[in-house]
Amino acid sequence: MKAKVHVMLKKGVLDPQGEAVRHALGALGFSGVEGVRVGKEIELELAESDPARAEEMVREMCEKLLANTVIETYRVEIEP
């Protein structure tokens, strides 16, 4: 079973990487880029075949390792 985790910085947390990308896009001639936020997308291949149990396990992985919940939010997607 496949799972996807989307990790983004919380609103209000400064994103220097995103700012750097925004500046670089401007320097390349792209105008009208008002904001850029860079997050992570983590694809997991799991042996677990029950979607509910898989989601619970992935949420625990996020809390323990994949996301820093002080400054990041995460979203879990289970793919059938």
Added chain:
Amino acid sequence: MKAKVHVMLKKGVLDPQGEAVRHALGALGFSGVEGVRVGKEIELELAESDPARAEEMVREMCEKLLANTVIETYRVEIEP
């Protein structure tokens, strides 16, 4: 208008970051994690209001800056 770009390593390209996450998950007691791939998710806030033009612009950004198309694939999502 908002756009999201998903950048992942191409199949067959080694992902040391994903491997490190897989090992760390195993060390934390999560069993049955068969594979982990780590990619980027980039959220863009654009002044452009036409979805077709926005998508074209974001694809150009990917080709020029956001993705390394030698080793990475990207997917563009335009949010209304």
